[in-house]
Amino acid sequence: MAVRTLLGLLRPWQQFRTTIITLRGKTLVEHGCARSMSTDTTTDNLTLSLDSKTGIATLEMHRKPVNGLNLEMLTDLNIALEKAENEKSCKGLVLTSGLPKIFSAGLDILEMYQPKPERLAEFWRTLQNMWMRLYGSRLVTIAAIAGHSPAGGCLMAMSCDYRVMATGKYAIGLNETLLGIVAPFWFRDTMVNTIGHRETERALQLGHLYGADEALKVGLVDHLCDQEEVVKAATEEMSRWLKVNAVARQLSKSAMRQATIDKLVVRQEQDIEDFMTFVQRDAVQKALGFYLQSLREKRG
Ligand SMILES: CC/C=C\C/C=C\C/C=C\CCC/C=C/C(=O)SCCNC(=O)CCNC(=O)[C@H](O)C(C)(C)COP(=O)(O)OP(=O)(O)OC[C@H]1O[C@@H](n2cnc3c(N)ncnc32)[C@H](O)[C@@H]1OP(=O)(O)O
Numbered sequence: 001m002a003v004r005t006l007l008g009l010l011r012p013w014q015q016f017r018t019t020i021i022t023l024r025g026k027t028l029v030e031h032g033c034a035r036s037m038s039t040d041t042t043t044d045n046l047t048l049s050l051d052s053k054t055g056i057a058t059l060e061m062h063r064k065p066v067n068g069l070n071l072e073m074l075t076d077l078n079i080a081l082e083k084a085e086n087e088k089s090c091k092g093l094v095l096t097s098g099l100p101k102i103f104s105a106g107l108d109i110l111e112m113y114q115p116k117p118e119r120l121a122e123f124w125r126t127l128q129n130m131w132m133r134l135y136g137s138r139l140v141t142i143a144a145i146a147g148h149s150p151a152g153g154c155l156m157a158m159s160c161d162y163r164v165m166a167t168g169k170y171a172i173g174l175n176e177t178l179l180g181i182v183a184p185f186w187f188r189d190t191m192v193n194t195i196g197h198r199e200t201e202r203a204l205q206l207g208h209l210y211g212a213d214e215a216l217k218v219g220l221v222d223h224l225c226d227q228e229e230v231v232k233a234a235t236e237e238m239s240r241w242l243k244v245n246a247v248a249r250q251l252s253k254s255a256m257r258q259a260t261i262d263k264l265v266v267r268q269e270q271d272i273e274d275f276m277t278f279v280q281r282d283a284v285q286k287a288l289g290f291y292l293q294s295l296r297e298k299r300g
Pocket residue numbers: 065066068101102104105106107108109110148150151152153175176179181182183184274275276278279292295296298299
């Protein structure tokens with residue numbers, strides 16, 4: 001609610017200004033310029049910029065080392081998404097990463113390992129809200145994936161309307177079972193809506209991480225190109241989508257996605273409870289501890 005109120009007070013992007021907003025101890029810096037009609041919003045975790053000529057916003061994640069989605073990053077994502085959504089001149093959004101070889105490593109596992117219950121609940125609610133916002137966005141959303149995109153990273157990519165991925169040795173998929181955890185129903189639903197029931201069933205049980213070619217084959221991503229071309233290809237694809245009548249396109253999108261979102265809307269509190277109970281089980285904590293250890297040992 002506080003976030004909504006704050007966003008309501010933000011002035012339109014097309015005004016000259018430099019605004020510094022402090023939110024939850026974080027600083028958002030905005031630079032605006034009437035002549036170029038563009039505004040950047042930068043936090044520790046991301047940058048949102050709007051090209052006012054094309055109406056295309058770019059949301060670039062840059063939380064080091066791997067764009068792990070912790071509470072603060074998710075909060076920033078929610079603010080940025082809401083801001084783009086509320087900006088009338090914004091028609092499309094390219095979601096990408098400023099970190100080399102990583103789109104997002106998914107949820108920050110440290111949020112789930114030995115958690116404080118209050119923060120754990122807030123973390124999960126913020127993730128739910130981010131997903132509902134992105135999956136239900138009125139904007140054309142395209143993920144430009146120039147790196148690994150496991151679990152929560154894959155969820156974000158699947159929540160966009162179209163996915164461009166870099167060729168190379170990058171992996172994308174819902175690998176939760178490899179961590180000893182279970183992808184919640186709305187992660188699963190999003191994958192079913194993207195690649196179908198049978199393929200999702202196989203992928204979820206195995207915790208399968210797809211290489212780029214295989215991801216293209218099953219429809220998990222829509223287009224492959226060189227790493228350096230990913231954002232350009234996403235922007236080019238965007239212009240095709242933006243030629244379609246916006247109202248007709250938005251209604252079609254909503255007709256396809258709203259029922260999936262509504263499932264979480266009506267079960268949001270129960271889902272938080274289920275998540276908290278599940279994650280705080282001894283066996284799950286142990287499995288997460290082993291997984292974190294294995295990530296650290298991999299580095300040597
Ligand atoms: C019956 C049940 C019913 C209902 C269930 C109810 C609820 C469900 C419960 C839970 C659901 C949770 C859903 C979870 C979703 C997730 O997203 S979990 C996260 C999954 N992510 C991963 O598995 C990725 C792990 N990371 C990697 O594989 C690699 O890091 C990489 C391929 C992304 C990148 O490789 P490199 O470039 O080689 O980088 P490093 O591996 O060296 O990593 C650098 C640094 O970052 C740390 N790190 C990496 N990923 C994470 C992460 N996700 N969280 C936290 N930290 C991470 C890594 O440990 C290194 O740290 P340091 O060694 O530098 O300290």
